[in-house]
Amino acid sequence: MTSDIYGLFDTLSDDQRTRWLALRQFLDQEIAPIADAAWLDGHFPMQVVEKFAGIHQLLIPDGFSWPPADPLFAGLIKLELGRVDPSMASFFGVHWGLATASIEVLGSDEQRARWIGPMSRFERIGSFALSEPGSGSDAAVGLTAHARKDGDGWVLTGQKKWSGNATFADVTVIVARTDTPGQVLGFLVEKGTPGFELERIDDKIAKRAVENVVITLNDVRLPESARLPKLNRFKDVAKALAIGRFAVAWEATGIAMGAFEAAHLYAMERHQFGKPIASYQLVQDKLVRMAAEITSMQCVCFRLAEVARTQGLDAARPALAKVICAGGMRRVVALARELLGGNGICLEYGVARHFADAEAVYSYEGTQDMNTLIVGRALTGISAFV
Ligand SMILES: Cc1cc2nc3c(=O)[nH]c(=O)nc-3n(C[C@H](O)[C@H](O)[C@H](O)COP(=O)(O)OP(=O)(O)OC[C@H]3O[C@@H](n4cnc5c(N)ncnc54)[C@H](O)[C@@H]3O)c2cc1C
Numbered sequence: 437m438t439s440d441i442y443g444l445f446d447t448l449s450d451d452q453r454t455r456w457l458a459l460r461q462f463l464d465q466e467i468a469p470i471a472d473a474a475w476l477d478g479h480f481p482m483q484v485v486e487k488f489a490g491i492h493q494l495l496i497p498d499g500f501s502w503p504p505a506d507p508l509f510a511g512l513i514k515l516e517l518g519r520v521d522p523s524m525a526s527f528f529g530v531h532w533g534l535a536t537a538s539i540e541v542l543g544s545d546e547q548r549a550r551w552i553g554p555m556s557r558f559e560r561i562g563s564f565a566l567s568e569p570g571s572g573s574d575a576a577v578g579l580t581a582h583a584r585k586d587g588d589g590w591v592l593t594g595q596k597k598w599s600g601n602a603t604f605a606d607v608t609v610i611v612a613r614t615d616t617p618g619q620v621l622g623f624l625v626e627k628g629t630p631g632f633e634l635e636r637i638d639d640k641i642a643k644r645a646v647e648n649v650v651i652t653l654n655d656v657r658l659p660e661s662a663r664l665p666k667l668n669r670f671k672d673v674a675k676a677l678a679i680g681r682f683a684v685a686w687e688a689t690g691i692a693m694g695a696f697e698a699a700h701l702y703a704m705e706r707h708q709f710g711k712p713i714a715s716y717q718l719v720q721d722k723l724v725r726m727a728a729e730i731t732s733m734q735c736v737c738f739r740l741a742e743v744a745r746t747q748g749l750d751a752a753r754p755a756l757a758k759v760i761c762a763g764g765m766r767r768v769v770a771l772a773r774e775l776l777g778g779n780g781i782c783l784e785y786g787v788a789r790h791f792a793d794a795e796a797v798y799s800y801e802g803t804q805d806m807n808t809l810i811v812g813r814a815l816t817g818i819s820a821f822v
Pocket residue numbers: 530564565566567570571572573574597598599600642643648796799800801802803804805806809820821822
């Protein structure tokens with residue numbers, strides 16, 4: 437494989453290899469053919485939900501667990517989704533890595549019994565709302581969405597921004613603060629709840645097949661049973677999110693691989709001055725720079741999966757992986773786009789969508805700056821951001 441120079445995929449176990457190849461086949465047959473059209477259309481292709489339902493046992497043969505029982509395979513899922521269609525990587529990441537994981541880690545027995553099975557089988561879809569119009573990097577301190585106790589239940593007010601999948605999700609996890617200093621709570625808001633108002637963000641230049649929204653919480657009344665009992669302060673949210681940066685590092689690596697593979701093919705086939713452009717030294721230089729970035733990213737991801745399996749993840753290691761992989765991804769997609777000349781901006785040639793989608797990945801799950809500062813804090817013991 438052109439994009440696996442150090443043979444990292446050769447290290448998969450027989451079971452991982454079988455499932456990885458089946459996943460590749462699924463993505464090539466079911467997702468690749470519709471990805472450009474969905475991106476152009478700017479709507480999530482709803483028919484894929486059923487298709488994901490059809491492969492849920494391939495993804496998690498032993499049922500849903502969080503953190504994932506097999507971090508390497510969890511990473512590979514995100515890598516392959518990123519390689520073929522980064523919008524699908526977001527759909528999957530928000531549904532499974534943010535919403536389902538939050539219910540599993542922070543929910544009550546009743547909430548888990550009701551949601552985890554159907555969500556892990558893609559029969560019910562989840563969304564996750566932490567970020568707000570005025571609060572992103574500073575979510576730990578800047579949240580303004582508000583939860584007020586009202587008799588036996590709660591009333592939510594405020595706004596959320598981005599929340600992937602929310603337009604069609606059966607359940608959205610909402611994070612809100614109360615008047616008690618330091619108290620942050622989580623709620624499960626079901627589709628159709630009065631006062632839960634959604635406005636699509638339609639002007640995106642990245643991840644266009646993901647449905648992102650602004651949510652207005654207009655006195656949303658919820659029973660106590662909708663509250664996630666194990667979410668009481670921001671660090672509880674962080675528990676559920678810990679693996680998000682790990683997953684996005686893999687996604688970034690997949691996006692880089694997808695763009696590189698398309699650029700490599702193009703360089704071999706495209707002729708200028710009577711020869712394939714791959715025969716020119718400056719083109720080879722670009723291909724090697726891309727391959728070098730990707731090989732480094734893959735080494736980081738595979739090693740981090742082993743650390744996750746044997747030791748668990750702290751804050752700094754996934755943050756460093758995101759810094760390395762998102763930075764590398766951005767350089768790779770730029771080189772790939774450049775190598776295709778004018779065709780680099782047309783969807784047909786397999787690089788433009790990855791080039792645009794990479795911009796969202798660079799900023800979500802913590803911007804490059806915030807992940808850098810998390811690693812800086814670990815190295816020095818001094819927080820430079822709060
Ligand atoms: C496509 C997409 C999907 C998303 N999906 C979801 C979702 O499903 N659910 C959800 O809750 N959120 C989601 N998000 C939100 C995402 O997590 C935020 O965009 C991200 O955390 C950055 O926040 P921000 O956009 O508000 O930028 P800001 O925090 O406003 O940052 C703006 C700039 O300031 C810099 N900056 C901020 N603070 C500091 C500092 N202390 N020191 C140095 N630089 C600083 C940042 O690095 C950045 O360059 C999504 C975002 C995108 C783009």
